[in-house]
Amino acid sequence: MQKNVWRLLGVVGLAVLASGAGRAGVLERVAAGGALVVAHRESSIPFSYLDGKKEAVGYAVDLCLKLAEAVRKKTGAKNMPVEFLQVTPANRIAMVETGKADLECGSTTNNAERRQKVAFTIPHFITGARMLVRAESRVDRIEDLYGKRLVSTKGTTPLKAADQANRERLLHITILEAPDHAKAVEMVEKGEADAFVMDDVLLYGLAANRAKPEALKVVGKFLTTEPLAIMLPKNDPEFKKLIDEEMRRLIVSKEIQPIYDKWFLKPIPPNDKALNLPVSYLLKDFWKYPSDFVPF
Numbered sequence: 001m002q003k004n005v006w007r008l009l010g011v012v013g014l015a016v017l018a019s020g021a022g023r024a025g026v027l028e029r030v031a032a033g034g035a036l037v038v039a040h041r042e043s044s045i046p047f048s049y050l051d052g053k054k055e056a057v058g059y060a061v062d063l064c065l066k067l068a069e070a071v072r073k074k075t076g077a078k079n080m081p082v083e084f085l086q087v088t089p090a091n092r093i094a095m096v097e098t099g100k101a102d103l104e105c106g107s108t109t110n111n112a113e114r115r116q117k118v119a120f121t122i123p124h125f126i127t128g129a130r131m132l133v134r135a136e137s138r139v140d141r142i143e144d145l146y147g148k149r150l151v152s153t154k155g156t157t158p159l160k161a162a163d164q165a166n167r168e169r170l171l172h173i174t175i176l177e178a179p180d181h182a183k184a185v186e187m188v189e190k191g192e193a194d195a196f197v198m199d200d201v202l203l204y205g206l207a208a209n210r211a212k213p214e215a216l217k218v219v220g221k222f223l224t225t226e227p228l229a230i231m232l233p234k235n236d237p238e239f240k241k242l243i244d245e246e247m248r249r250l251i252v253s254k255e256i257q258p259i260y261d262k263w264f265l266k267p268i269p270p271n272d273k274a275l276n277l278p279v280s281y282l283l284k285d286f287w288k289y290p291s292d293f294v295p296f
Contacts (some may be wrong), residue, residue, distance in 0.1 A: 003210075012172035013219040026102045026232075026239040031075040038064050039087040039231075045205030046263040047107040047125070047228070052215035052270040056084050060230060063124055063250070064105035067230070070246040093117055095186045096231050101155035103243075104231035105154060106254040107202055108206045109157045109224075111296045119240050122247040122290045124256070126282045128222030129158035130200040132207060139195055140219050143171065148162055151176040162197045181206055189215070199226050201277060208273045227286075229296045231250040249289045254270055 019223040030036055040056035043050040065082070072080050076263075087095050092108060095101040096115045097284045107214040110120035131150075133139045139148075142165055150166075152159035154177045176193055178184035185206050195204070200218055207216040232243055250256040257279075262268075264277045 006193065006205060011037060023068065025063065025236045027071065027075055027242065029079055030071055030077050033035055033077070034104070035081040035083045036068050036071055037083045037085055037101045038068065039085045039092060039104040039106070040230040041092075041106040042086060042088070043180055044107040045209060046204060046268050046275060047202075048105050050086075056086070057269065058105070059259065060105040060124060060228075062087055063247075063256070064103050064230060064264070066255075067103060067246050068245055070242060070245060074242055089153045090153070090179070092155075092231070096233060099233065102232065102239075103228045106231075107199060107201075107228050108231050108290070109226045110292075110294050111157060114231075115234075117234060118231050119234045119236075120292060120294075121240070122229040123229045123286060123290050123294065124218050124247075125201065125224045125228040125285075126272050126280060127199040127201045127228065129197055129198050129224040129226065130203060130218055130222060131195040131220045132185065132189075132203040132216055133195045133216055134188060134216050135217050137194065137217075137219075142173075142197075142220060143224065145171060145173050145195055147172050148194040149174045149176055149192070151178050151187050152196060153178050153184055155182050155196065157201065157224060158197045164224060168187045185210065185216075197223065199228070200211055200277075203274050204277065208275060209271050213273075225296070227296070229292070231293075248290045251287050 040061055043049050046058055047060040047186060048056065051057045068082050072078060082287060085101050087104065092104050092106065093114060098106050139145055150162055150173050152162055160178065161176050166175060181198060181202060184196045188196045203218045207213050210216065232240060260279060263273050267274045
């Protein structure tokens with residue numbers, strides 16, 4: 001009987017370790033000399049993307065560097081290295097969930113499904129999914145795509161929203177998946193898709209940095225509401241507390257404002273064009289009482 005009990009406890013212990021609960025916390029690892037691993041994206045303009053020098057830049061990247069500074073101070077690791085890891089929409093959640101990345105600095109929506117696997121800090125942007133089409137297109141609503149082709153990026157919430165709308169409204173749309181945002185825009189430009197559904201702020205950024213931005217336009221009503229936030233490990237309360245406190249400080253002190261202005265109101269690389277997107281009323285209201293809670 002006693003042997004069976006110990007055998008059972010051993011199995012439970014292995015399960016706990018396999019779930020990630022046995023991993024050292026991020027702050028503990030950094031204090032011991034480890035690096036802070038920051039995940040970034042390739043083409044999520046202006047949040048997280050590669051500039052002309054193939055370096056990670058963007059609004060979310062700058063915020064993550066502020067958060068990294070808070071980690072340095074908290075742990076006393078003055079020489080803490082920050083390692084950048086490029087991720088895709090398809091693997092970004094897994095990279096954080098499995099401990100390969102400590103912060104995912106991109107344009108990821110905080111929703112209930114994802115919170116089963118990872119945690120999120122206070123949103124840094126609130127947007128919604130709309131459509132990018134060619135300038136001459138007569139598509140203005142998703143209903144106008146009846147029998148046509150709609151592309152979105154694999155592993156994103158707009159892709160799920162488009163698929164749901166297609167089924168519920170019997171639109172007979174052919175839903176296509178692209179590996180990344182840049183490829184989806186290219187498919188619209190080449191006529192391989194009639195529209196690209198994605199967060200509208202990303203669509204404006206992507207279009208502005210194409211060779212012929214005037215050949216594209218953003219149309220339609222919001223299909224979704226997307227609170228974008230930095231992703232972090234789910235079972236590391238000490239690390240999350242520090243990240244939440246620093247995000248709240250950046251917002252309440254308004255230190256976040258010049259960072260926002262840098263990426264949304266001023267010319268940005270690689271083509272030195274401005275998006276001219278001031279802080280929305282939704283985001284202003286949310287930042288009055290900054291919280292990691294979102295009702296989705």
